[in-house]
Amino acid sequence: MRTENIFIEQILKPSQMDICFSEKCNLNCRYCFVNKTSTDVLNLKTVKKAIDTFYVLPNKDKTITFTTSEPFLYPDMFIGAVRHIFARADEKNINIRVVATTNGVLLNKKMRDFVASLDNRFTLNFSLDGDKKSHDLHRKFRGNSHDSSFEKAVQNFGQLLKRKNVRVITTVTPETAEYVRNNAQFIAGKKFINMDIFPQMFTIWPEKKLATLRKGLDRLVDDFNSGKIKGNLRLLNRLWGATHYAKILLGSDGKTYLFEWVLPLKYAQRKAYIIGDAGKINMQKRQALFELLFDAIEKKTNNKCRTCTRQSFCSNPLPLYLWSIYNKKDFAVYFKNFCQMAKIMVDASKKIKHKNKLDSDKWEKNASMRKAK
Numbered sequence: 566m567r568t569e570n571i572f573i574e575q576i577l578k579p580s581q582m583d584i585c586f587s588e589k590c591n592l593n594c595r596y597c598f599v600n601k602t603s604t605d606v607l608n609l610k611t612v613k614k615a616i617d618t619f620y621v622l623p624n625k626d627k628t629i630t631f632t633t634s635e636p637f638l639y640p641d642m643f644i645g646a647v648r649h650i651f652a653r654a655d656e657k658n659i660n661i662r663v664v665a666t667t668n669g670v671l672l673n674k675k676m677r678d679f680v681a682s683l684d685n686r687f688t689l690n691f692s693l694d695g696d697k698k699s700h701d702l703h704r705k706f707r708g709n710s711h712d713s714s715f716e717k718a719v720q721n722f723g724q725l726l727k728r729k730n731v732r733v734i735t736t737v738t739p740e741t742a743e744y745v746r747n748n749a750q751f752i753a754g755k756k757f758i759n760m761d762i763f764p765q766m767f768t769i770w771p772e773k774k775l776a777t778l779r780k781g782l783d784r785l786v787d788d789f790n791s792g793k794i795k796g797n798l799r800l801l802n803r804l805w806g807a808t809h810y811a812k813i814l815l816g817s818d819g820k821t822y823l824f825e826w827v828l829p830l831k832y833a834q835r836k837a838y839i840i841g842d843a844g845k846i847n848m849q850k851r852q853a854l855f856e857l858l859f860d861a862i863e864k865k866t867n868n869k870c871r872t873c874t875r876q877s878f879c880s881n882p883l884p885l886y887l888w889s890i891y892n893k894k895d896f897a898v899y900f901k902n903f904c905q906m907a908k909i910m911v912d913a914s915k916k917i918k919h920k921n922k923l924d925s926d927k928w929e930k931n932a933s934m935r936k937a938k
């Protein structure tokens with residue numbers, strides 16, 4: 566492993582585990598990155614075992630997420646897993662954060678009551694793309710593209726009283742770029758105070774749409790900075806937060822994988838990225854795989870990311886690289902486009918005055934890593 570790599574700490578001490586109960590979903594969102602070629606479903610015994618294994622890894626600050634599938638398709642497994650996570654964390658004195666991402670359609674009374682009973686170590690991410698028009702454009706029901714998933718989801722969330730632990734996750738696409746500011750205003754108008762915006766990946770953004778997005782985000786950041794829109798805005802979560810080196814994935818087959826970004830690959834293609842199972846994780850293999858991927862990307866990009874001033878915020882485009890080679894796409898074309906997008910997202914994020922604590926910590930950590938490099 567190259568010691569000069571600024572992500573080495575995250576690679577050697579993964580602080581996050583993403584749990585994918587299954588690749589089934591009640592919706593069929595056009596931009597979903599999960600390939601959905603596995604038919605496996607996890608069971609609670611395996612999930613608990615993987616949590617215990619993850620807790621043995623060094624690092625007292627940990628995050629466990631249910632963000633790569635719709636967790637409320639499996640309410641009892643979800644409740645059992647979350648209870649186990651908190652009970653074991655208390656026993657082992659681990660500083661744990663739990664995040665679940667839902668499309669909201671299955672957020673019934675039982676689940677609302679359960680999430681409302683959890684303390685502030687838990688965050689519920691609500692995937693909401695803005696108003697009905699933007700949301701329903703991409704977020705269709707599986708097997709029924711006519712009914713609105715927006716209405717059901719907003720109705721369910723409207724009844725969730727404990728909103729301080731709710732964060733809205735908005736995906737913006739080339740088709741909805743021009744509405745980014747309006748959609749944020751709409752979300753804030755629904756009294757959601759925490760908002761993440763990130764652009765659709767694995768697609769080419771035309772120049773015109775990139776310019777539209779840049780303009781929309783600039784205005785939006787001004788709205789937040791001036792207090793016109795109240796709340797907390799994040800633009801560098803997930804891919805852009807350079808956090809994927811810190812994550813491992815528990816797949817629906819009970820295997821642990823390099824990270825969540827193997828999910829865009831077909832199930833058979835992911836085998837090369839297995840690093841263990843629920844009971845054991847091979848950290849040496851994790852290191853070796855990342856090293857191979859870094860080498861490949863450096864060759865493909867002529868070292869562009871390694872010398873880039875935005876690298877510690879944008880990371881380098883590893884997910885895009887994996888997706889493009891397995892889908893026979895021209896990586897060079899996608900990389901160029903991705904890089905333009907990275908510039909927009911990082912630069913807009915820099916202008917946000919009131920970052921929340923997590924983001925501020927991340928900025929400081931990244932800035933110090935950059936200096937140390």
Ligand code: SF4
Nearest residue numbers: 870873876879904907
């Ligand atoms: S902004 Fe471009 S060159 Fe810089 S790290 Fe991101 S993808 Fe690489």
